[in-house]
Amino acid sequence: MLTLQNITIKFGGLTAVNEVTAAIETGVIFGLIGPNGAGKTTLFNIISGVYAPTSGTVLFNDQNITGLPPYKINALGISRTYQNINLFSKMSVLENVMVGCHTQSDSGIFASVLRTKAQQIEENTIKRKSIEILEFMNLADKVNYTASNLSYGEQRRLEIARALASAPKMLLLDEPAAGMNGREKEELSETIRKINAKGITILLVEHDMKLVMNVTHQICVLNYGKKIAFGDPEQIQKDENVIAAYLGGGIDV
Amino acid sequence: MVIQLIIGALMIGSVYGLVGLGYGLIYKASGLMSLAQGDMLMIGAFLGLTFYKHLQLPFIVALLLTMLIMFSLGMVIQRVLVTTLLKKGAATVYVILCTISISMVLQNVAMFAWGTNVMQFPPIFKKSVINILGYDLVPENLLALGVAITCMIALHFFMTKSKFGTSMRAAAQDPMAASALGINVPVTRGASWGIACMLAGGIGVVVGPIFGVYMSMGSMIGQKAFAGAVIGGYGNMYGAIVGGLFFGFVETFVSAYLTSNYKDFISFAILILVMIIMPTGLFKEQVME
Amino acid sequence: MLNKIKTNKVASIAILLVAAVVAVMLRERYLALILCFICINSIAVTGLDILFGYTGQVSFGHAGFYAIGAYTSTLLAKNFGLNPLFTIIIGMIVSMIFGIIVAFPAAKLVKHFLSLLTIAFGQMVFMFVSVTDKLTNGYSGILNIPDVSIFGYPIKSNQAYFFFLLIITGLVLLFKRNLINSRVGRAFIAIRENPHAANGIGINVRFYKIVAFAASAMLTGLAGALYAHLVGFISPDTFMATQSNLFMTMLLFGGIATFLGPVIGSAILVVVTELMQSLVSYQMLMYALFILAVLFYLPNGVVGIAKWAKEMLTTKRQGKSRVNTTEYHN
Ligand SMILES: Nc1ncnc2c1ncn2[C@@H]1O[C@H](COP(=O)(O)OP(=O)(O)O)[C@@H](O)[C@H]1O
Ligand SMILES: [Mg+2]
Numbered sequence: 077m078l079t080l081q082n083i084t085i086k087f088g089g090l091t092a093v094n095e096v097t098a099a100i101e102t103g104v105i106f107g108l109i110g111p112n113g114a115g116k117t118t119l120f121n122i123i124s125g126v127y128a129p130t131s132g133t134v135l136f137n138d139q140n141i142t143g144l145p146p147y148k149i150n151a152l153g154i155s156r157t158y159q160n161i162n163l164f165s166k167m168s169v170l171e172n173v174m175v176g177c178h179t180q181s182d183s184g185i186f187a188s189v190l191r192t193k194a195q196q197i198e199e200n201t202i203k204r205k206s207i208e209i210l211e212f213m214n215l216a217d218k219v220n221y222t223a224s225n226l227s228y229g230e231q232r233r234l235e236i237a238r239a240l241a242s243a244p245k246m247l248l249l250d251e252p253a254a255g256m257n258g259r260e261k262e263e264l265s266e267t268i269r270k271i272n273a274k275g276i277t278i279l280l281v282e283h284d285m286k287l288v289m290n291v292t293h294q295i296c297v298l299n300y301g302k303k304i305a306f307g308d309p310e311q312i313q314k315d316e317n318v319i320a321a322y323l324g325g326g327i328d329v
Numbered sequence: 330m331v332i333q334l335i336i337g338a339l340m341i342g343s344v345y346g347l348v349g350l351g352y353g354l355i356y357k358a359s360g361l362m363s364l365a366q367g368d369m370l371m372i373g374a375f376l377g378l379t380f381y382k383h384l385q386l387p388f389i390v391a392l393l394l395t396m397l398i399m400f401s402l403g404m405v406i407q408r409v410l411v412t413t414l415l416k417k418g419a420a421t422v423y424v425i426l427c428t429i430s431i432s433m434v435l436q437n438v439a440m441f442a443w444g445t446n447v448m449q450f451p452p453i454f455k456k457s458v459i460n461i462l463g464y465d466l467v468p469e470n471l472l473a474l475g476v477a478i479t480c481m482i483a484l485h486f487f488m489t490k491s492k493f494g495t496s497m498r499a500a501a502q503d504p505m506a507a508s509a510l511g512i513n514v515p516v517t518r519g520a521s522w523g524i525a526c527m528l529a530g531g532i533g534v535v536v537g538p539i540f541g542v543y544m545s546m547g548s549m550i551g552q553k554a555f556a557g558a559v560i561g562g563y564g565n566m567y568g569a570i571v572g573g574l575f576f577g578f579v580e581t582f583v584s585a586y587l588t589s590n591y592k593d594f595i596s597f598a599i600l601i602l603v604m605i606i607m608p609t610g611l612f613k614e615q616v617m618e
Numbered sequence: 619m620l621n622k623i624k625t626n627k628v629a630s631i632a633i634l635l636v637a638a639v640v641a642v643m644l645r646e647r648y649l650a651l652i653l654c655f656i657c658i659n660s661i662a663v664t665g666l667d668i669l670f671g672y673t674g675q676v677s678f679g680h681a682g683f684y685a686i687g688a689y690t691s692t693l694l695a696k697n698f699g700l701n702p703l704f705t706i707i708i709g710m711i712v713s714m715i716f717g718i719i720v721a722f723p724a725a726k727l728v729k730h731f732l733s734l735l736t737i738a739f740g741q742m743v744f745m746f747v748s749v750t751d752k753l754t755n756g757y758s759g760i761l762n763i764p765d766v767s768i769f770g771y772p773i774k775s776n777q778a779y780f781f782f783l784l785i786i787t788g789l790v791l792l793f794k795r796n797l798i799n800s801r802v803g804r805a806f807i808a809i810r811e812n813p814h815a816a817n818g819i820g821i822n823v824r825f826y827k828i829v830a831f832a833a834s835a836m837l838t839g840l841a842g843a844l845y846a847h848l849v850g851f852i853s854p855d856t857f858m859a860t861q862s863n864l865f866m867t868m869l870l871f872g873g874i875a876t877f878l879g880p881v882i883g884s885a886i887l888v889v890v891t892e893l894m895q896s897l898v899s900y901q902m903l904m905y906a907l908f909i910l911a912v913l914f915y916l917p918n919g920v921v922g923i924a925k926w927a928k929e930m931l932t933t934k935r936q937g938k939s940r941v942n943t944t945e946y947h948n
Binding site: 124126145146147150151155156158162163164165166167171174175176177178179181183184185188189190191195198199202238239242 | 793800801802803805811812814816820821823833
């Protein structure tokens with residue numbers, strides 16, 4: 077589904093991602109782990125179009141998407157969440173998800189201004205679909221809350237809901253469990269599996285190793301921008317390079 | 330003819346440069362924008378006029394006194410109004426709006442205090458024309474040029490050589506690190522607003538005898554200075570001067586050889602073109618998201 | 619349920635009161651003129667609201683669009699004898715085209731530089747109409763602008779023009795509400811709230827910023843054209859930077875990004891300006907104080923206070939109010 081070929085990005089003198097090559101197959105839950113500063117978020121930013129890589133190509137379903145702007149990449153079917161929550165904070169929970177439906181609807185300016193029949197029907201569909209997604213993400217009772225008034229965990233779930241609203245083929249989750257308590261994390265694992273069961277390929281960055289080992293099918297490990305290991309969770313847990321990197325990198329496993 | 334034009338262009342250009350330098354200073358130090366610089370120049374001109382003409386103080390005293398008052402005014406505006414606004418969580422656009430209302434207040438205050446007529450600033454020199462190397466030059470023009478250049482050089486040395494200037498630059502570059510090093514960041518920010526107003530006010534005193542002193546004298550100068558600051562690379566002190574000089578030359582030569590009606594129109598058109606083609610300005614400062 | 623009835627009651631009483639005041643005002647030519655000004659400013663400020671309030675793109679140059687609408691319609695009606703009803707529409711479209719032209723560079727710039735670009739644009743329009751004597755008659759302005767006529771009946775009285783404006787203002791507000799409560803409106807607000815996230819979720823940020831500029835310029839241009847045919851005289855004085863700042867003051871004072879904010883802000887500032895006719899020299903000071911009051915004490919304007927008051931009444935028993943009067947609309 078997604079192929080990364082020799083992706084490199086440099087910020088000034090710093091090589092944040094260094095010659096990373098990986099292939100993510102359709103339907104898997106793919107984990108991307110590594111110590112802080114390893115370049116995971118940067119890689120997400122490259123896939124989603126925030127940065128163009130210095131060199132290398134990103135293929136999505138055999139289409140070259142390297143350097144396309146984020147909104148086009150989203151329209152092609154890659155949706156993401158952010159490590160630092162990036163909600164539309166003064167909009168309501170429902171409106172946040174409705175914005176997510178942008179690419180799934182096409183009423184233009186004139187139809188909107190004149191409120192044509194077709195536009196009204198589309199609006200109703202958007203609303204219904206958004207509420208369904210919020211129910212799925214267990215936020216149905218918060219639809220009218222202002223996004224910024226949600227708890228941390230709820231905001232993370234809302235980001236996932238918004239991303240799902242754009243009907244992605246692939247979902248990128250950047251540390252979705254950060255700031256969640258144990259129960260919320262368990263629910264999150266369950267949700268990730270359920271999303272995957274709908275046929276959505278998932279690329280997951282997460283520091284909580286229990287969660288990662290639990291839900292992912294394949295894992296790629298980055299350290300200082302370089303890919304140092306790839307395999308299924310058992311292989312990764314035994315990999316010496318990985319153990320060394322984590323001991324050296326000093327992150328809590 | 331051309332020499333006189335060049336002197337005129339240098340004079341008005343360095344006025345723009347000096348006022349524009351204030352914009353850059355404020356932007357560098359606080360990431361904010363003040364639209365009141367032009368009216369600071371106007372207030373400076375009125376203060377200078379009052380000290381020189383009505384209180385009969387020597388010109389240099391009038392100039393320095395005005396600069397002192399303007400410094401305090403700028404500092405007060407930053408410390409009292411701007412900081413309060415930022416503390417309330419207002420976006421930077423609201424600070425711009427605040428400075429717009431300050432400029433309205435200043436114009437109204439000037440109107441109450443000094444009236445709406447153009448006031449003549451008495452000549453500073455006995456001779457109305459002096460002859461240098463065969464060219465007839467207006468001494469007030471030379472004075473304005475001289476004061477502008479002196480201020481620029483003084484500011485350059487203040488910023489690079491003095492302890493306070495270095496702290497100001499440090500605070501502008503990295504406020505967190507600077508305050509960790511014991512630099513009083515709020516004070517340096519206030520001082521940058523103060524210096525910006527001081528420069529504008531001081532230059533107001535010297536252009537008074539050239540243009541006359543009136544309520545709206547600052548608005549066009551302020552905007553041109555702004556344009557200069559932008560094309561020079563907003564936030565870059567030296568760029569502001571180059572940009573200001575550029576507009577000084579554009580308007581002087583456009584009105585001498587092309588059209589005097591459209592000289593301002595052309596200046597603004599150039600500004601917009603530069604913003605489209607080279608949004609980072611000549612000195613490549615960051616202006617985009 | 620009870621609350622709903624109560625609000626409806628309050629709303630009906632308010633509408634009746636306004637209608638009564640309007641009826642009384644319409645009996646006098648001068649008072650009717652004030653109502654016309656309120657409508658015209660409401661339209662212009664609604665335009666600014668779409669851009670600044672909803673999309674988060676500031677403009678300190680809207681007087682430029684106001685001028686473009688006014689001069690285009692005036693010149694076409696006067697020089698070619700076209701029907702003003704038609705030239706007003708052309709004025710609106712020309713203004714929109716300028717909106718799009720400004721938007722192309724503007725959509726790339728961040729706040730400060732956007733402010734500057736829009737100031738420069740406003741100044742350029744002002745200078746152009748001031749010095750292009752042959753076309754605009756320069757500082758002296760243009761007199762005897764023809765009246766709007768509908769089916770051959772000229773609208774001569776201020777009273778009749780008010781009803782004409784009332785219909786247009788109503789339509790503008792309706793269209794604005796529709797636009798804001800749509801996919802396009804949500805894209806605007808998303809851009810204001812978080813342009814990066816908006817881009818990431820599939821919104822072409824640049825495109826929608828340009829759309830917002832176009833819509834905004836169109837409405838302000840419409841207002842300018844309507845102004846010209848109401849007053850029958852235009853000169854550059856009306857289109858100075860002060861006018862842009864006045865639109866901004868009306869918007870902020872009424873309440874930004876609200877349905878009625880632009881109308882309330884326009885009404886209050888028009889009325890206050892009229893009341894202060896004899897104190898013209900204090901006018902600027904007054905506008906400045908209005909802006910400062912909003913900046914320091916009422917970031918959400920009059921509508922913000924009204925919302926807060928309503929919240930207080932309805933949620934008294936539940937304790938905390940959800941509407942925060944001191945929160946800025948960044
Ligand atoms: N826009 C940028 N400019 C400069 N350096 C950056 C930028 N984005 C990320 N980096 C650097 O790239 C490295 C990788 O960061 P990141 O991808 O956020 O790591 P991770 O998500 O794995 O913790 C870090 O050293 C970070 O400082
Ligand atoms: Mg990260």
